[in-house]
Amino acid sequence: MIETHEVVNQVPARAGVDEYAANAPLVDAVARWGSEGGAAASGLHDVGALVGSAAFQRDAERANTRPPVLHVHDHWGNRVDEVEYDDAYHRIMAAAIGAGAHTSAWARPGGGANVDRAAAFFLFAQVEPGHACPVSMTHAAVPALELAASGLRDRWMPRLLSREYDPDLGGARVGRPAAGRSHATDPKRSALVGMAMTEKQGGSDVRANTTRAEPTGVDDAWGREFRLTGHKWFCSAPMSDAFLVLAQAPGGPSCFLVPRVLPDGTRNVFRIQRLKDKLGNRSNASSEVEFAGTHAWLVGEEGRGVATIVQMVTRTRLDCVIGTAAGMRQSVAEAAWHVRHRSAFGSLLVDLPAMAAVVADLAVESEAATVTAMRLARAYDDDADASEQAFRRLATAVSKYWVCKRGPGHAYEALECLGGNGYTEAFPLARRYREQPLLAIWEGSGNVIALDVLRVLHREPEAFEAFFGVVADAGGEHAALDLEIAEAQAVVLEVSADPAGSAARARELTERLALVLQASLLVQYAPSSVADAFVRTRIEGDGGLLYGALPPGVDTSAILARA
Template identity: 45%
Template structure:
């Protein structure tokens, strides 16, 4: 029997399955080499020595098979097993192998430890750059990475604990086994702070600690109570807040006791989250769980405050990474997709939108990398003061801008971007998380005011940083003058704290871009962010800007 002629084949619909006018997936590329903003920031902020290592890691993060790990880790949710088949309490969370592959890569790259293991100029900058690249692949597994990294300064309050736990927590060896920490070379650390009745107001915590004596790790207690959010419950130990007579105190609670018996930290259920799916978050009860005191009695918040600052900074990195990935996807799509007779990226209205998304992404990344340099130089008083106030400002602003940014990038891509097989769907679901975790927007704004009240020099350091860009842009100078005036009325400052935080973030981003970005970027940011505009959405840039240059700079080459 002869084959049907070609015209008759078309009648049966075969021709409709020819895929045309669809962009190739953004994969098998090097996200570092495709990102001039990150490249220049790495050199400028003091980590040029690490560029070869960063570039090599980026090559791995851009591979198709690596990107697929992120999809698989989120498609297969963690699963809780509270008991084994014989009725023994086990409290085990099972993860898809892709999650473990991502954790292994992050830990072997030192994202949880390198600045502590190998401190020196640019160590925080190099780590931030690699974290930024990895978070573009998959953000949720960054939770235990961040908490392990941030816990190290808190451990140093108790030398006996630090001698044992710090070496394991900073080891670049991933061991996901459910076994006592004594059998592991490397461990991960988590946090268990909030409770149902208090949330961010941890001073309302009701969990109690009871002194039981001394052992090889220090002063031992038994903890009784609950925790409403315990993220990454398969970590090997947790920093936990509980009450003593002296007040809220910090404790290190392991999953296993030193005698290799299971500690009484019991997982009740996993949170069914809209985003951050690959990472397990849980509710837990402490039923006489062994813990060692960290820091002084009644000084729990002070003990963990440096840890909180680190986790808030990593929220900033994660949100900036989400913006970069969303921008790259939108520009990549619009550069290959044609509609209404022309490539999308060549059409004026789409250029307005793409350039606006690129501006937001570059401002976030530039701010984030500047903060990494400040953290590298805490011995310098200006850098210490700047990081104290600019971290909550940046955490508030960058994390809060991410959801609307993700939505607009999704809209560029259209219907395909809503489908779970496209990374934009995950970026959108992930986008609100960092704004809520580690202190919501209001908490960050109150922390800004608290920092100013307790150490007024932080505000002086902030304005000193802005002064480095003064005199080059009249609109910027006017904006800074107006910002200073906002601090004059102290009586309504708390009521206006969000407005103040908005202005502080925009001013610092503008100052950094004026100093370090091409004029097309700096001019557009000042014109669109520091001057009154009729449009409130993305894609409302004023006329006369070089949108083509901005888009080209953001295009993942």
């Protein structure tokens, strides 16, 4: 009898792994910048084991292959505007919220709180990135809501800080009496917050928004009430319990809280027109939304809506960096696992110098992103002094631009390490490849971020002083890095002296700043094998334009062992 199908030389499933323990750069960062005494470590090991389990991986795949479904009306024609998710998505959300990946940094303030929270967020996003959108926005909504009326804060803040996950919106449908519990007497104890800023005619130019906010004349415990009329081209996570929305009030662009359920227990007017059919991010719904006399309450000052919602955007930009770094870690972990278990031409792939160089180079990029993300998170802790606050204002934009731009190419190269398997949907890197571009687009695409860097340059020169203060701590270790830091400072001076022509050099400036930041952090905190490889290839240019063209002398074995 002839055997026609025997499975050999296939890589075993990568499951049953503690993803936290396996990630040496993340463990080191938490030990360095996290809460005192490593208080978060045991919880992070629990999260690492969870996201590394076969069951969680199946849920991640299922949440993306059974994407959200919009139900505009019920069977009887009543408007419901509900988004239905697979149970796998709800299990992932419940785990992330239960672990505090959303707002634990606010619930336990102090040194290292944002690093602990960032590490949990990182681990969940490493395996299933789509759910991270509402998790991130809920975290980022907290500082904006601090600017709201006390009654609104008192009603909503405990719900945002809750570790319960309740996917039921509750409330009666518009125009119908409440059934079951009343939000007025038995409110939902937890909440997620989404965002609706962009419109079809403006995109990133939110000052071009046309959604109107008309005051009702009511000033209640939640503050000044308005009614909104307009259309939002992108509304993130439309199943959320409330949204921060930009609209044109009589006093100018203003920020509002729009709840799905009103204080009397009835549902607000929130017409979900359609869900976006996106390249990636399939487990998470994004939508168009229509407001038609929708109840809203002012957050912050009227006419200062952009400044108010920037409180939220700054932190979601940080989460874009963390999320991209998480994706890079997934890519490296999958590629390294594959080459250690797959043979070709009589050897394991990891023992072939060309493949070893590619995976080592990917690991260097991943560690640079991780250490940058965690160092930034530390700068967001409430014990950060004025210099740290100035540093984060610049470094967040710089890192958001560069790290997120590097994500898609990194995912592709890792995918190629798996050969044809990597290109199939049975393995996670095809999904990751589609996911990474979103984080470069969301919360400001490349030009928007680079121009923000220029705005900081012209308005807050102290941020550049703080930035180079951090970078200077790596001085004297590498002549090439010292030279690059000096050249980056020279470019800053040139650009600041030419405001009219600075826009044309915005990307050049931002890229230079990003590379010296990453190099300096690696020189200070990473093993010499990793730091030397980064400086030689990214700063000296002693390598090729693609991953894997490492110069002689790079210790690929040490880098791979760390990966």
